[in-house]
Amino acid sequence: MTSAVFRHVRQIDPVAGSDRVADLIIRDGMIQPPEAWARDLPQIDAEGLIAAPGFWDVHVHFRDPGNPAAETRRSGAAAAAAGGFTHVVTMPNTVPAGDSEEWVREQIEDTQLPVKILPSACVTRGRKGGEVADLERLAAAGAVAFTDDGSMVADDRVMAEAMRRARRLNRPVMDHAVVPSLAGAGVIRACPLAEQCGLPVFPPEAEVEAVRRDIRLCAETGCATHIQHISCAASVAAIREARAKGLPVTGEASPHHLALAAEEIPADDGNFRMNPPLGNRADVRALRDGVLDGTLTLFATDHAPHTVASKSNGFLKAPFGVIGLETAVGVTWRVMVEEEGMSVVQWVAAWTTGPAALLGLPAPSLAPGRVADVVLLDTRHPWLVVPDRFRSLSRDTPFAGWELPVKAVKTVCEGMTCEV
Ligand SMILES: [Zn+2]
Known part of the structure; x- marks a missing residue:
């Protein structure tokens, strides 16, 4: 289960209509309120990254x-x-x-x-x-x-x-x-x-x-x-x-x-x-x-x-x-x-x-109390689409050779982290 504090991350939550920079605290796979005591958790500098559901x-x-x-x-x-x-x-x-x-x-x-x-x-x-x-x-x-x-x-x-x-x-x-x-x-x-x-x-x-x-x-x-x-x-x-x-x-x-x-x-x-x-x-x-x-x-x-x-x-x-x-x-x-x-x-x-x-399913959100379903996106490092690097077994993309401005760098699904 993921437990970490993502420091100074730009959090986008469409349910709240919010776009703000704050610490995102996840403990045992659950999103915590901002006041939750979290000094015991690993601190990850996420300045410049976007966190979204x-x-x-x-x-x-x-x-x-x-x-x-x-x-x-x-x-x-x-x-x-x-x-x-x-x-x-x-x-x-x-x-x-x-x-x-x-x-x-x-x-x-x-x-x-x-x-x-x-x-x-x-x-x-x-x-x-x-x-x-x-x-x-x-x-x-x-x-x-x-x-x-x-x-x-x-x-x-x-x-x-x-x-x-x-x-x-x-x-x-x-x-x-x-x-x-x-x-x-x-x-x-x-x-x-x-x-x-x-x-x-x-x-x-x-x-x-x-x-x-x-x-x-x-x-x-x-x-x-x-x-x-x-x-x-x-x-x-x-x-x-x-x-x-x-x-x-x-x-x-x-x-x-x-x-x-x-x-x-x-x-x-x-x-x-x-x-x-x-x-x-x-x-x-x-x-x-x-x-x-x-x-x-x-x-x-x-x-x-x-x-x-x-x-x-x-x-x-x-x-x-x-x-x-x-x-x-x-x-x-x-x-x-x-x-x-x-x-x-x-x-x-x-x-x-x-x-x-x-x-008809509950709206994904970064609200405290929710199980962490979170993506961290990096908008600072454009990357080149090289199909041979895909996790997919297939290569049929029309975007080979494109330079893209955003990449997912971490995905947390139901509280579990997948490093990308
Ligand atoms: Zn179809």
Whole structure:
């Protein structure tokens, strides 16, 4: 259990709305009030560092079970802790798919990990889209949300039934909002590279139509409805309008969709292929505006590991997805705090209270009396992204060679320290 005093650390707590320099005292894994007598504890000079509640990522793929060469729970959890995360929501598009109580329990009962796994489970049996899974049993086993991520639940009647049942269970439904028939074989948004290399185009309507459908079903059912990895300006506008009407709709912005536009893809490189694809410049602008004005209340990485071999033969042959856990903090700080002037309190909220609110779980906080879930961030030493240094088993990042301004240097999860 962690016991230490972090002296003169800049503490960011979105629950209190506070940003102040003070000593952070942790004794036996619990956060102590400032007046707690602490001279017997190890004193760590943390001047210049930021302390925040440990970060939450509601969208990670650990490929466990099914593809241990790309990632395992162990390697994925190590990558998460190294990236500053204490809580991750694992996606159920594993092999087999996460539609059983056994699958959910296996995720939760792996307690030797440096982060806490909060599993989501399938909306439909086998992620096939035809029949709603046993949501009641999955929730009782510990599933925090339902999603068929990787595929949209395209049948409106199936989705509506799932949303009614999820609402009774107080769990959100999270949708990979892409209409398959509209996406077709598309791999990239319209841009000069697509034209130059003859790559099939993935039109924005494939996402926007799905987002509108999900909002309509949200209005019908009252279910907390979450749109995963938003990439289009029109999706942001639709969510803004729905939230203004009071609908329980949320959306997530991924670091890659916030940082990169299709026009900036440097080459026919499989590490820039993800689903949905990178938006155009106007979409990136709209996504950033959506985060700044509170339309999009959380960041999420969509950490999607794939082996080097599978990603090394250009856009057409690569699978969809890129990893993000070890670069997310630095990338979102650079684009949102440095470039857009987002307040550090709001930035921390998008990694902590935003995700927890989506899941209906207590807000992460540095308040005295809480079990210590804390990340320490260093903003003084920019670092270079070298994929071969990742804890993740995979290397599929579009950020190789970037210099990032922030790095997690220590993660304390449930009172236990993970040195990064
Ligand atoms: Zn997805």
